[in-house]
Amino acid sequence: MDTATTASPTPMPTGGGQPLLHQKGGETQEFGTLKQLPIGLGHDTRMYACQRLNRVLADTQILYSLYKKHHWLMRGATFYSLHFMLDKHAETQLAIVDALAERIQSLGGVAVGDPRHVAELTAIPRPPDGVEKVPVMLSRLLDAHERILIDARDAATRISAEGDEGSTDLLVSEVIRTGEAQVWFLAEHLVDTPLVRG
Template sequence: METATGGGQPLLHQKSPETQRFGTVKQLPLGLGHDTRMYACQRLNRILADTQILHALYRKHHWMVRGATFHMLHELLDHHATAQSALVDSLAERIQSLGGVAVGDPRHVAELTSIPRPPDGVEPVPVMLSRLLDAHERILVDARDAASRISAEGDEGSNDLLVSEVVRTGEAQVWFLAEHLVDTPLVRV
């Protein structure tokens, strides 16, 4: 006969103090100093928060897109959202690998983001695309600045992530979105 504390009963409603506070880094043998890792984690967490919001905007606009280009934009926004989701994971894992704590709770993300909140309802497609472009620009400006400063501190791993993944993905997505806002006639020149 099994007891309530035996192997079959889940231990529910567990509570504990935090094992590591947000905004701290634990010591790891990475060849990077504490201050460098602290700075990198702070910058990466801001970009992570903005990237999580951009991902959510892509999802929202993917659901809300309307009009003659519905199918094309619906698919494009879904594709971009998937790429942003991968960036979220890469950024969070980099922060953790530096000994930091990645921002993960949506309420905490909302406190850290620089991207303005959209209205709760549906906007015209050009406004949605403009909103996405603005969010991308905010992230690109911050990512380029962070990459430069983090590189100067000797953290080439974070620099590489920011340039090779965040900046390059963002630039390509901006190009695809911006071209949808060009007013070009379809059948007449």
């Protein structure tokens, strides 16, 4: 009798070797809800801060995507400098995205993450799918920045009045100050200055 063909299959070990694939289950926390954390801020303050921060987060994710798209689509004599500047700005915005999301989580909320959900929440207009002229792309970035800066300033003022200085500090030190500096760099590329005559 051939023992190789009649032996019973060896049971799979539990807990170590084989990943448990294709798992399904419901949400453990719905978007727009809070879990309780002992951070010395009341429920209503944290809820309001999470709502405002998620709006800024959604817009910042769109700004990051615009920077990447325009980085890829740059044209003309200023290609080299703009290509690299836009990519550097995008990296900075991505770090702000992470900081905003982590702040929302630290308040007990749920950060908006799925791009389709972001598209529902953002106030930044959708650009065309194709390529625009370079000054138009730069203007589009400036418009997105301005929308974020207006909202972030309002959010910082109101969240500060609620006593959440941590969220206020993040909005001022990261979103507002970084955005203002990036606007300056972008806007200077739209100045029509002669290169060879004074």
